[in-house]
Amino acid sequence: MQIQKGNYERIMESIAVAKSRGATLRVGPELEIPGYGCLDHFLEGDTVLHSWEVLAKILSSEETMGIVCDVGMPVVHKNVIYNCRVIIHNKKVLVIRPKMWLANDGNYRELRYFTPWTKHRQWEDHYLPRIIQATKAPFGDAVISTVDTCIGVELCEELFTPASPHILMGLDGVEIFTNSSGSHHELRKLYRRVELIKEATLKLGGIYLYANQQGCDGDRLYYDGCAMIAVNGRIVAQGSQFSLTDVEVVTATVDIEDVRAHRAKSSRSMQAAAAERYHRVEVDFALTSGKFDEVREEDLAGLIGNKEIPVRYHSPEEEIALGPACWLWDYLRRSRTQGYFIPLSGGIDSCATAVIVYSMCRLVAQAASRGEVQVIADARRMTGEPEDSDYLPTDPREFANRIFHTCYMGTENSSAETRGRAKQLSEAIGRQGSHSILYAASASDFFLFSYHVDLNMDSVVTAVRHLFGFVTGARPRFRSQGGTNAENLALQNIQARLRMVLAYMFAQLLPWVRGKNGGLLVLGSANVDESLRGYLTKYDCSSADINPIGGISKTDLKKFIAYAEDAFDLPILKSFLDAVPTAELEPITETYVQSDEADMGMTYDELSVFGRLRKNEKCGPYSTFTKLVHEWGSFLSPIQIAEKVKLFFFEHARNRHKMTTLTPAYHAESYSPDDNRFDLRPFLYPSRFPWQFKKIDEVAAVLPDRSKQADKTKTE
Ligand SMILES: Nc1ncnc2c1ncn2[C@@H]1O[C@H](COP(=O)(O)OP(=O)(O)OC[C@H]2O[C@@H]([n+]3cccc(C(=O)O)c3)[C@H](O)[C@@H]2O)[C@@H](O)[C@H]1O
Numbered sequence: 074m075q076i077q078k079g080n081y082e083r084i085m086e087s088i089a090v091a092k093s094r095g096a097t098l099r100v101g102p103e104l105e106i107p108g109y110g111c112l113d114h115f116l117e118g119d120t121v122l123h124s125w126e127v128l129a130k131i132l133s134s135e136e137t138m139g140i141v142c143d144v145g146m147p148v149v150h151k152n153v154i155y156n157c158r159v160i161i162h163n164k165k166v167l168v169i170r171p172k173m174w175l176a177n178d179g180n181y182r183e184l185r186y187f188t189p190w191t192k193h194r195q196w197e198d199h200y201l202p203r204i205i206q207a208t209k210a211p212f213g214d215a216v217i218s219t220v221d222t223c224i225g226v227e228l229c230e231e232l233f234t235p236a237s238p239h240i241l242m243g244l245d246g247v248e249i250f251t252n253s254s255g256s257h258h259e260l261r262k263l264y265r266r267v268e269l270i271k272e273a274t275l276k277l278g279g280i281y282l283y284a285n286q287q288g289c290d291g292d293r294l295y296y297d298g299c300a301m302i303a304v305n306g307r308i309v310a311q312g313s314q315f316s317l318t319d320v321e322v323v324t325a326t327v328d329i330e331d332v333r334a335h336r337a338k339s340s341r342s343m344q345a346a347a348a349e350r351y352h353r354v355e356v357d358f359a360l361t362s363g364k365f366d367e368v369r370e371e372d373l374a375g376l377i378g379n380k381e382i383p384v385r386y387h388s389p390e391e392e393i394a395l396g397p398a399c400w401l402w403d404y405l406r407r408s409r410t411q412g413y414f415i416p417l418s419g420g421i422d423s424c425a426t427a428v429i430v431y432s433m434c435r436l437v438a439q440a441a442s443r444g445e446v447q448v449i450a451d452a453r454r455m456t457g458e459p460e461d462s463d464y465l466p467t468d469p470r471e472f473a474n475r476i477f478h479t480c481y482m483g484t485e486n487s488s489a490e491t492r493g494r495a496k497q498l499s500e501a502i503g504r505q506g507s508h509s510i511l512y513a514a515s516a517s518d519f520f521l522f523s524y525h526v527d528l529n530m531d532s533v534v535t536a537v538r539h540l541f542g543f544v545t546g547a548r549p550r551f552r553s554q555g556g557t558n559a560e561n562l563a564l565q566n567i568q569a570r571l572r573m574v575l576a577y578m579f580a581q582l583l584p585w586v587r588g589k590n591g592g593l594l595v596l597g598s599a600n601v602d603e604s605l606r607g608y609l610t611k612y613d614c615s616s617a618d619i620n621p622i623g624g625i626s627k628t629d630l631k632k633f634i635a636y637a638e639d640a641f642d643l644p645i646l647k648s649f650l651d652a653v654p655t656a657e658l659e660p661i662t663e664t665y666v667q668s669d670e671a672d673m674g675m676t677y678d679e680l681s682v683f684g685r686l687r688k689n690e691k692c693g694p695y696s697t698f699t700k701l702v703h704e705w706g707s708f709l710s711p712i713q714i715a716e717k718v719k720l721f722f723f724e725h726a727r728n729r730h731k732m733t734t735l736t737p738a739y740h741a742e743s744y745s746p747d748d749n750r751f752d753l754r755p756f757l758y759p760s761r762f763p764w765q766f767k768k769i770d771e772v773a774a775v776l777p778d779r780s781k782q783a784d785k786t787k788t789e
Pocket residue numbers: 562565566569603607608609610611612655656658669672730756757
């Protein structure tokens with residue numbers, strides 16, 4: 074069984090696969106030697122040193138002969154660190170191309186480690202380190218001239234800029250563009266990437282090779298691969314977006330004559346004739362054979378690659394099922410832990426987290442059925458099977474049963490419905506037959522099925538309440554029992570917080586209970602909208618090791634559950650969709666049942682709107698109000714809209730401090746409030762926004778009320 078490989082082995086494998094398919098040009102992802110996610114480690118000399126060591130190994134290998142390879146690493150040129158592509162051929166560095174337009178928005182901080190190369194269309198000598206068997210190589214904005222065509226580099230973000238390098242390179246005769254990316258997944262983002270690639274090559278003519286990193290690189294991002302090859306505005310090959318496979322090579326045999334034909338246009342030629350020239354680094358190598366008698370049959374078959382293929386876009390529901398699942402798998406294998414633990418409440422959020430783990434188990438089973446050795450080896454380690462055992466995780470439920478643990482922690486406020494749903498879901502996902510029952514205590518407050526623990530924790534809650542009463546002499550009561558808001562919240566929060574403590578206890582010891590070694594990672598289930606509104610208890614089960622749904626909206630999560638009901642054959646999911654979301658922390662009375670949207674004073678759909686306006690549209694309270702007067706004015710009065718906007722900003726600001734301790738979550742949504750990397754804002758606000766709210770009130774008071782007009786037209 075193979076041991077875990079590193080980037081060197083993965084790069085070499087991709088080159089070998091490319092060569093075996095007859096490829097003469099190979100492109101890998103951005104900074105592929107150290108990995109894109111090194112972040113501040115790019116500032117360390119060690120990262121650059123080890124990258125050169127790996128490059129030296131790649132260069133010295135016979136395996137890399139007869140193919141042009143475009144690999145990525147940081148390079149220090151005259152004491153400045155650049156994010157570079159190193160183009161190599163037959164053991165020689167042809168050119169080093171530094172990135173010119175760095176990614177610095179949202180999750181990206183490239184300007185923190187790298188400096189952009191600003192000498193456009195200029196190059197200079199770079200003196201190579203001694204471990205490379207040559208003294209110098211050209212460094213800068215130059216292109217490669219082979220015997221038969223011309224290749225230029227465009228680096229990830231450069232495609233996203235208005236003045237992309239491919240425009241000037243294309244006008245100067247570059248026919249093939251390589252784009253190496255470190256681009257992360259966000260729901261519905263692939264459309265943008267594909268449109269940009271299509272548009273680039275449709276206007277200009279050309280072949281575009283897009284390579285992107287795939288997997289979790291040690292932080293909140295999932296890089297979603299989807300390598301592509303485009304010709305003149307048509308996508309002709311596409312790789313997977315989500316996969317557990319470490320190395321995936323996408324190839325196509327394309328006809329350069331198509332590019333030339335596409336470019337034979339008068340207006341383009343007029344611009345091209347005036348284009349400034351790029352320095353050409355010449356290499357005595359042809360990408361094409363040039364002789365028909367040397368064309369292999371499989372190459373001709375590959376020419377089908379010149380035909381457009383329909384681009385595969387996953388629906389957002391599939392994206393939720395696959396992206397976080399792959400991220401969870403990478404996290405599990407890199408952290409070398411034994412599985413996941415979820416506090417399962419019977420509500421939709423922890424249910425979605427559980428279904429994502431199940432989706433991960435399905436992906437593992439599919440990969441194992443295909444015989445993917447690395448996945449099988451990782452699964453054996455996680456489950457405590459010996460490396461040379463014949464265990465194959467080909468059944469997702471059986472595998473889930475081994476690595477996935479759920480727990481319902483009931484109190485006197487819990488209902489039979491939530492308890493029942495949690496149990497049924499865990500059984501649907503992972504229980505298999507009677508032998509999976511490890512232990513069933515006779516006491517009614519502790520049942521342990523295979524991996525689902527169903528317990529009551531009232532004795533623990535009562536102990537803490539008694540302690541508090543004993544020390545202070547005061548006994549807090551729920552609101553329904555005549556208590557104040559403060560008492561009511563404190564009594565809820567202590568239940569929620571104790572669940573977190575119990576969750577960690579069980580996560581640490583359940584493998585031991587089952588006769589295994591190691592521990593489990595605790596998963597959190599706070600969604601993006603709750604975090605935005607601060608509708609969560611700090612340090613309750615929203616605090617966990619990682620959270621696969623922390624970047625996903627409630628609306629999308631519900632759609633995902635509806636999708637998974639059929640796609641994963643889990644009929645129990647319907648009952649989660651039908652249930653009213655409730656925290657079940659207050660006593661149910663004849664006149665009161667706790668419900669999320671009533672508690673929050675706004676709906677989840679409204680929260681998504683506020684979230685997008687605040688982050689994506691960059692609106693403060695006042696412009697949020699003016700935008701919503703247009704959007705909602707036909708059914709709400711300006712005064713009502715003003716009240717909603719003020720409530721949202723008040724609650725968001727008041728609870729912003731909770732974002733500083735938010736469990737690291739998979740980044741999936743562009744309006745994520747993640748304070749750590751993505752949404753950098755203060756966490757202590759004057760949350761009544763006196764200046765802004767006053768202005769909103771003044772404008773709301775004088776604006777006409779269109780909601781009444783709509784009513785009037787309806788009645789007329
Ligand atoms: N400015 C500030 N900077 C730093 N920390 C600050 C702070 N202000 C308060 N704090 C700290 O935070 C604490 C308040 O936060 P916390 O203890 O979380 O309590 P709090 O936010 O007051 O209450 C929990 C919230 O979650 C809701 N809830 C409860 C249960 C379940 C669910 C659900 O999702 O279904 C929702 C509940 O309705 C309520 O709105 C304070 O006691 C203080 O320790």
